[in-house]
Amino acid sequence: MYSIIDIETTGGNQPGEKITEIAIYVHNGTEIVASFHTLINPERSIPYNITRITGIDDSMVVGAPKFYEVAKQIIALTENTIFVAHNVHFDYNFIKREFKELGFDYVRQFVCTVKLSRQILPGHASYSLGKICNDLDIKINGRHRADGDALATVKLFEILLQKNAVSVQNQTQTLAKHDIAHNLNIDHLPEVIGVYYLKNSRNELIFIGKSRNIKKRVQSHLNNSSTKKATELREATRSIAFEETGSELIALLKEEMEINNNCPLFNKIKRKLSYDIGLFTDVNSNGYITFSIKPTSIFETPILIYNTLEDAREELFHLVTKFNLDHNLSGLTKKKAEPTDLEPLTSYNTKAESLIKFINPQEQNFIVIDKGRNDLEKSVVYVAHGVFCGIGYIATHLTTDNQALKSCIVPVNENKSLSKTIKSFLVKHKVEQVIYLK
Numbered sequence: 001m002y003s004i005i006d007i008e009t010t011g012g013n014q015p016g017e018k019i020t021e022i023a024i025y026v027h028n029g030t031e032i033v034a035s036f037h038t039l040i041n042p043e044r045s046i047p048y049n050i051t052r053i054t055g056i057d058d059s060m061v062v063g064a065p066k067f068y069e070v071a072k073q074i075i076a077l078t079e080n081t082i083f084v085a086h087n088v089h090f091d092y093n094f095i096k097r098e099f100k101e102l103g104f105d106y107v108r109q110f111v112c113t114v115k116l117s118r119q120i121l122p123g124h125a126s127y128s129l130g131k132i133c134n135d136l137d138i139k140i141n142g143r144h145r146a147d148g149d150a151l152a153t154v155k156l157f158e159i160l161l162q163k164n165a166v167s168v169q170n171q172t173q174t175l176a177k178h179d180i181a182h183n184l185n186i187d188h189l190p191e192v193i194g195v196y197y198l199k200n201s202r203n204e205l206i207f208i209g210k211s212r213n214i215k216k217r218v219q220s221h222l223n224n225s226s227t228k229k230a231t232e233l234r235e236a237t238r239s240i241a242f243e244e245t246g247s248e249l250i251a252l253l254k255e256e257m258e259i260n261n262n263c264p265l266f267n268k269i270k271r272k273l274s275y276d277i278g279l280f281t282d283v284n285s286n287g288y289i290t291f292s293i294k295p296t297s298i299f300e301t302p303i304l305i306y307n308t309l310e311d312a313r314e315e316l317f318h319l320v321t322k323f324n325l326d327h328n329l330s331g332l333t334k335k336k337a338e339p340t341d342l343e344p345l346t347s348y349n350t351k352a353e354s355l356i357k358f359i360n361p362q363e364q365n366f367i368v369i370d371k372g373r374n375d376l377e378k379s380v381v382y383v384a385h386g387v388f389c390g391i392g393y394i395a396t397h398l399t400t401d402n403q404a405l406k407s408c409i410v411p412v413n414e415n416k417s418l419s420k421t422i423k424s425f426l427v428k429h430k431v432e433q434v435i436y437l438k
Contacts, residue, residue, distance in 0.1 A: 002027045003078040006150035018042030023150035037147045039064035048317040054144045083110035086129045089223045120164045189215035194244040195254045198237045207266040210251035233266045247370045247379035277312045278302025289352035292331040318427045323355040365437040382409045388418040
């Protein structure tokens with residue numbers, strides 16, 4: 001018996017992310033014999049970029065059951081079955097972690113339809129669910145929704161069973177051992193925030209990443225065969241190093257700096273696009289400050305520049321929420337804002353001006369103080385005249401001394417692009433303190 005499963009979530013497989021939807025089809029190898037589908041209340045907000053992909057927003061899940069309320073049904077349905085999913089490590093590990101938070105150890109044998117498809121159906125350009133189903137004329141009724149994707153995986157799995165049932169059985173036996181690539185020992189890796197480094201047999205850096213849980217993130221790499229590139233990275237990795245940072249912002253900055261300095265084979269280097277997307281501000285006919293996102297030109301000066309439209313819309317959504325501004329005046333909807341629906345002009349424009357000041361780093365000098373690597377220290381990030389200057393760590397009792405804060409900084413080459421990274425991080429995340437200097 002097989003349980004063919006798909007989930008939707010609030011984000012990647014990291015601590016703090018939660019399931020928003022689950023679909024299960026129990027299959028006896030010939031046909032579906034039972035099914036289960038529900039939205040899940042994740043007990044946290046769903047990010048704007050995730051809603052754009054799945055269509056699932058906060059209003060849809062507010063009345064849905066929480067995971068613990070359907071946990072017994074999931075256990076009962078999947079008991080004595082083999083867990084099947086497309087890129088199975090993502091779905092399986094996510095569900096396993098949800099159960100772990102409830103104090104239950106969820107263990108099932110599992111099979112990956114990505115790996116099976118590569119083996120049984122060679123020659124396809126891509127093995128993502130959407131593209132392989134398109135190649136095989138499998139219609140997905142609701143892409144990026146759990147029920148639609150799970151049912152498409154059922155149809156794909158039936159094709160794989162018909163073509164080579166022996167390979168399905170062999171993969172089940174292999175994956176059930178939870179083996180790690182090349183038997184790499186990852187016991188020394190900590191479950192903390194930091195940067196990790198994957199190296200090949202010649203001790204060359206081949207991948208640099210950051211995570212809130214180094215051990216789990218590295219383990220996901222070593223179990224990942226969802227794409228050709230992921231499989232190549234998995235097979236090439238021979239040793240792992242790491243650096244604990246304590247601060248997610250410092251991990252992000254170190255990751256970006258070291259990728260740019262080392263250009264590892266498996267990292268995607270940020271490339272300069274032939275055009276940029278800009279965030280622009282204007283005043284409408286009623287006197288309200290408005291915002292819009294559009295390609296930059298020589299005729300207008302944006303207040304912020306992005307590489308992609310998606311990046312721009314996601315950050316503007318967070319900014320508008322942070323400063324409690326109207327979405328209709330901010331280019332996030334097509335609806336025209338009516339003056340009767342808005343707060344008084346003066347108070348609204350004051351908030352809009354605060355947003356503009358917040359994202360415009362020109363001449364700004366500030367220090368970001370956040371968590372350190374232990375309880376006795378804090379992390380420090382320094383920006384001078386709008387340019388990222390360096391990072392450091394300082395004893396907790398010295399954080400009120402601005403001169404000591406500057407002295408602890410390890411300088412880096414002036415980097416304006418990382419200044420934007422810092423600003424974007426501060427829009428989306430809370431830190432312990434930001435000190436603005438004269």
